[in-house]
Amino acid sequence: MSINTEMNVRVAAIDQVAEKVKRFRFERVDGSPLPVFSGGAHIVVAMRDGDILRRNPYSLMSSPHDQTAYEISVLRVEQSRGGSAFMHEHVKLGDQLTISQPVNLFPHDVRGRKHIFMAGGIGITPFIAMMDQLHRDGSQFELHYAVRDRNHGAYWRELSERYGNHRIKIYVDAEKLFIPTEAILSNQVLGTHLYVCGPSGMIDAVLGKATSLGWPKQNLHSERFLAPPPGHVFKAELKRSNKTITVGTHQSILEAVEAAGVDAPYLCRGGACGQCETSVLACDGTIEHHDIYLEPEDKISGKKIMICVSRVKGQAISLDL
Amino acid sequence: MLVQGIKSRPVYTGLDIDPNARRHLFALEGAGVEALLDQVKAVGSDFLKSSDILCVGQLPNVAAEDMWSAPTIPVLLNRLRVNLINAKMGTRLYLSGTEGFIGQTMKVALDQGIDFNSIRTEHRGSTARRVQCVHCKGITESVKTSPFQCSHCGLNLLVRDHYSRRLAAFQGVCIDAEEPGTAPPPVEMFP
Amino acid sequence: MNIKFKQETFRGDFTYRNSPDNIKRFPFPFHEDKYMYAVNMEPHVPAGPKGYAFEHMIDVDEHYVSEMRDRALVLKEDPLRCQALPHMMAAQWDTLELLMEQQAAGYPEHFSLTKNSDQWHWINRPLGIDQKFTFGDPSTLPYEPMEYITRQAQGDFCIVDQRDGNLWMDAGMVTTQADWSLDFDIGMNFMEWHGPVPLAHQMGVFDRALKFLLNLQQGKPVRRLNWTMTINPRLDTSPENYHKWGTDRMTVTPENVGEKVHLRCELQSLWRLPRSNAMLFVIRCYLLKMDELVTVPKWARRFHRVLRDLPTELADYKGLTRFRPTTVEWLSKYDDGAATSSGIFPE
Numbered sequence: 001m002s003i004n005t006e007m008n009v010r011v012a013a014i015d016q017v018a019e020k021v022k023r024f025r026f027e028r029v030d031g032s033p034l035p036v037f038s039g040g041a042h043i044v045v046a047m048r049d050g051d052i053l054r055r056n057p058y059s060l061m062s063s064p065h066d067q068t069a070y071e072i073s074v075l076r077v078e079q080s081r082g083g084s085a086f087m088h089e090h091v092k093l094g095d096q097l098t099i100s101q102p103v104n105l106f107p108h109d110v111r112g113r114k115h116i117f118m119a120g121g122i123g124i125t126p127f128i129a130m131m132d133q134l135h136r137d138g139s140q141f142e143l144h145y146a147v148r149d150r151n152h153g154a155y156w157r158e159l160s161e162r163y164g165n166h167r168i169k170i171y172v173d174a175e176k177l178f179i180p181t182e183a184i185l186s187n188q189v190l191g192t193h194l195y196v197c198g199p200s201g202m203i204d205a206v207l208g209k210a211t212s213l214g215w216p217k218q219n220l221h222s223e224r225f226l227a228p229p230p231g232h233v234f235k236a237e238l239k240r241s242n243k244t245i246t247v248g249t250h251q252s253i254l255e256a257v258e259a260a261g262v263d264a265p266y267l268c269r270g271g272a273c274g275q276c277e278t279s280v281l282a283c284d285g286t287i288e289h290h291d292i293y294l295e296p297e298d299k300i301s302g303k304k305i306m307i308c309v310s311r312v313k314g315q316a317i318s319l320d321l
Numbered sequence: 322m323l324v325q326g327i328k329s330r331p332v333y334t335g336l337d338i339d340p341n342a343r344r345h346l347f348a349l350e351g352a353g354v355e356a357l358l359d360q361v362k363a364v365g366s367d368f369l370k371s372s373d374i375l376c377v378g379q380l381p382n383v384a385a386e387d388m389w390s391a392p393t394i395p396v397l398l399n400r401l402r403v404n405l406i407n408a409k410m411g412t413r414l415y416l417s418g419t420e421g422f423i424g425q426t427m428k429v430a431l432d433q434g435i436d437f438n439s440i441r442t443e444h445r446g447s448t449a450r451r452v453q454c455v456h457c458k459g460i461t462e463s464v465k466t467s468p469f470q471c472s473h474c475g476l477n478l479l480v481r482d483h484y485s486r487r488l489a490a491f492q493g494v495c496i497d498a499e500e501p502g503t504a505p506p507p508v509e510m511f512p
Numbered sequence: 513m514n515i516k517f518k519q520e521t522f523r524g525d526f527t528y529r530n531s532p533d534n535i536k537r538f539p540f541p542f543h544e545d546k547y548m549y550a551v552n553m554e555p556h557v558p559a560g561p562k563g564y565a566f567e568h569m570i571d572v573d574e575h576y577v578s579e580m581r582d583r584a585l586v587l588k589e590d591p592l593r594c595q596a597l598p599h600m601m602a603a604q605w606d607t608l609e610l611l612m613e614q615q616a617a618g619y620p621e622h623f624s625l626t627k628n629s630d631q632w633h634w635i636n637r638p639l640g641i642d643q644k645f646t647f648g649d650p651s652t653l654p655y656e657p658m659e660y661i662t663r664q665a666q667g668d669f670c671i672v673d674q675r676d677g678n679l680w681m682d683a684g685m686v687t688t689q690a691d692w693s694l695d696f697d698i699g700m701n702f703m704e705w706h707g708p709v710p711l712a713h714q715m716g717v718f719d720r721a722l723k724f725l726l727n728l729q730q731g732k733p734v735r736r737l738n739w740t741m742t743i744n745p746r747l748d749t750s751p752e753n754y755h756k757w758g759t760d761r762m763t764v765t766p767e768n769v770g771e772k773v774h775l776r777c778e779l780q781s782l783w784r785l786p787r788s789n790a791m792l793f794v795i796r797c798y799l800l801k802m803d804e805l806v807t808v809p810k811w812a813r814r815f816h817r818v819l820r821d822l823p824t825e826l827a828d829y830k831g832l833t834r835f836r837p838t839t840v841e842w843l844s845k846y847d848d849g850a851a852t853s854s855g856i857f858p859e
Contacts, residue, residue: 005731035730038789064787101730104789109675110599111434133787137602186343190408191434214342214411216439218676267727275727330707431699438676455693455751458592476755483708487699494751498758499834 006046007034011095012069018154020076021122022088023061025069029096033067037102039130040223043070044100044269049086053258056083057269059126059223060102064133070099073154075122081227081250103267106197106223108134113191115141118179118206120198121148124155126223127197131163142167144184146198149174181209196222226270228252228309229290235316238262239281253307257321264307264321271309278307278319285314330482333423333444336360336415338368343411345372347385348401348426350394350418352446354381357417375401377422394422398429405433417443421451421462424489437486448511452480453490460490466507468496477504480511514621517577517638523585528745530804534574538800539565540808540856541737541777545817547826549712551720556733556781560857565779568618569733570611571796572666577638579666579688579747586687586748587663592695593750594659596671596683603671603683604658605648606785607792611661636664658683667779667796670694672702674789679725681705682790688747688797690740690776691754691831710825728791730784737856738778740830741839745774745799764835769842770803773835775815802842810859812846819843 009026017023028034037060047054062071074087091097106126108115115134117127124145134141143163147153150172160168171177185194194215196206203222210220230250237244238257247256254276257264267275271291280287280303289299291306298304307319336356338345345368347357358381361369366383373387374380377397380390391397405414414430416423423442430440449463459473467480471493478493485492497504520527530538537560559566565573586593596604612634616625626633630647641664645652653660662669662685671683679702686694697705702722703713712718728734742749743760764772776799783792806812819832820840827833853859 005729036786037730038787041789101732102786103729107674107789110602110673110788113434185410188410190405190410190412192410212341214339214344214413216413216436218436218439219410267729273727274723436676453696455696456753456755458695481708483696484704485696485700488696492693492696492751495755495758498755499761501759 005101006098007101009070009097009099011091011093011097014091014093017073019152021073021152021154022076023071023073023154024087024091025062025071026097026099027069034070035102036067037064037129038104038107039064039133040106040108040126041102041104041129042106042126042268043072043102044266045072045087046098046100047083047086047091049082049090052082054083054086055255055258055266055269056087059106059129061125061128064129065136073122073125077227081230103273105268105273106195106221108195109193109219109221111191112193112219113140113189114193115139116184116188116192116194117141117143117145118181118194118196118198118202119143119145120202121146121152122154123196123198123202123223123225125197127195128155128159130195131159135163142169144169144171144179146171146173146179146202148172179206181206182213185210185213185215193219193221196220197224200224224270224272224292226272226290226292226309228255228269229311231288231311232313234285234312234314236312237281237316237318238321239318240321247311252309253305253311253317253319257307262321266308269308271306274306276306276308278305278321279303280305280317281320282318283312283314284316285312287311287317288313331420331424331442331484331486333442336417336441336443338364338415339413339441341411342413343371344408344413345415346404346408346412347372347374347376347415347417348397348422349374349381349416350377350397350422350446353417353419353422353443354379356443356445357381357415358383373404375404377418394425398425401426402429402433405430405435413439413441415441415443417445419446419449420444421449421489424451424484424486427486428489431486450480450511451490452478452493453485453488454478454493456495460488461493464491464493465509465511467510468504468507469493515572515574515576515619515638518574520575520578522578522582522745522747526744526746528575528578528799530800531574532807533563535800535804535807536561536858537564537573538798539737539777539779540811540814540858541739542814542818543854543856545814545852546821547739547818548823549715549717551717551724553721553724553734553736553782556735556783564857565798566735568614569781570614570618570665570794571779572615572619572622576666580639580664582747583663583685583687586750590752593687594662594685595694595698596656596658597699600658600671600673600683600788600790601650601656603673603785603788603790603792604656606787606790607669607671608657608661609647610783610785610792611665615665639664658685667794670793670795671785672791672793674726674791677726678702679722679791687750689750689795690738690742690778690797691749691751693751695752708829710829711823725782725791728782728784730786733781733783735779735781738780740776740778741832741835742774742776742799743772743835745801747797747799761831761834764838766838766842769835769839770806771801773802773839773842774799775802775805802839806843806846808858809846810852812843813848813850814852816840816843816847 008029012027013025015023058072076088077084267273274293290309369385372385454471457474461472479496481492483492615623624635668686672679684694779796781794
């Protein structure tokens, strides 16, 4: 028996907070309070786009203890697979959507003596909720936030006003201001934790720098926004369900499985949490592993696949689903 | 109660110098000095230029930037605590000596919010154990046999492999609780 | 339904008994005629006949008042049974909220919780408590939040923090444990605190369980049953007091099995906590003496077979070795060899 804990919400506000960034506010349709959550948590928003059911994860950015509404921010991506475009162009005030319970795959380490956040662009969103929580708890933190230009950057003004310029540092690409990672990381007290969220290149650069400065991996945390990459069309046999489905160019295996009415477990839909790990029974082609969850030897073995982001280059795959 | 091969038994993987660390902080006791000297042999003495060495007893014959000899373990623990409060990220902590010493120094580090997985440890010297009596909570140092008599409450204790980082001690449990007076004779197990 | 709370003891004269209705709601831990470790977790949702231990998500039964009195006695002797590391305060509040809400939802005639923003009002009628406090402000309660509420809830409670791909036992109230010490184990990770359990590590049981638990979701608690056996209805079978209760195991004779030997079942429910992202392990202990167990023929047959065929390592670990043969012999009188139906509920 599985319990359906999804929640029906109504769009209570939509704000254009920066170029290409909209903030959505959700209230529960039945008026009951939303669950409290922990900073860094995300929800999965289900959108009915014609025949297609899209499910996209978004970080919660509202105050974690505020049970009246949840807020998320959505960046309009140029090469959108449909989710961000749908949110930007089709979702209107008063519309109803279905959201999951909050899931936190990017929590802060509660033992930390100090917390340093580094955000690039829309990667700011989880930190807004985390800072709210740390501020209430009286914990030490600072934010270093890189934006392309002042119009594209969301929330930097509000955050500076709320927490002060001593804690909130803004770096604007267009003004040739960049995060001085080495200087920031060189003199932090032992027991400090670093959190990075933004484009993959930025995360790799910051974590690489921190490691070269002697930061142990236990003190480094990051969250990547991995969208399922497009690829060739292939067939997937779902052995236990006795079905064969086609996975489209802009569709993940998980999305194709759901479209066929088969239930598969998931949490992050971004290749990080491990929940959708599926056994591969046979594969005619090679698996393109895009996740950051499986161990290298598991990827080489070809026996496991994370169906939320990984796909097949070839004809078909047979899955234990 | 008589279970062997317990998974909380600590694993000491060696002092391997972290080439990325900006500073190296060593806390050594007795034969633990040898672990440091072995590192000098293995990777050269460059790391000593950015090293602080705290040592119970005789200092090693090396030229580190900062060296200090403590008369006893508690004195060293106190100095280590202050060092860690003032230390910066990029400092790597290295502990070597008996298990009881490693456990106690690690406890100081944990209290400063340092993750134990980032601490490098190497066991040198006696394998004698620091054991907490689960009944009276008293700690007995340098336990070489199992069972042994608790130095506080006098019960005959089996030394389990179950280890608490927070107490820096193994667990001692009464061996003849079910049938008092039937404790087997002590066997030297931790020389 | 109004529960009639009993006055009884779990030490000294051991007056603990189950009423006939309470026997029927005992969470019998064996779904088949044999036992081995498994990652036997299922969604924690209402199940079983009306009034069963799975009816409400935090179970309260006729022993509530007496169990709370026994807990207070244990804590008076040894306050180290309740400890929380400093970083667990948010998780303590999460725990208080969960237990108050669940008890009030399951038993409105006995408990009530009124929230007005952060001004809360808690009424516990069986224990005669009426408390107004500010949620989030520990100075408005007589104890820290976890201790406050777990002095008013049956079962042991462990709060585990999740970090670095593991679970860390960083807080707990443990007074009815099957032979493990919170004071010793606090701060350990999932593998370490399960260290003493034989066989299961090699079977990969803990690796699979950990992987499953790390993704436990808010709003979707899970449960599993665990078991051991206890001589006399003693809740506090702690290692701390092992030298005091260990001799009980020598006192079993063919004449007193029915009265002295108890099946001890743990109903463990595991909950993701919202504010802290920590996890609450509720370990609720139920005791059933052999005389009571054999009033359910299916359970008598099945438990005889389970105990008879249990691997020696497990019997040693659970501390059954000294009284197992006598108990198996006694139970054999109630096993006619007939087939038993699958599942845990009485036939």
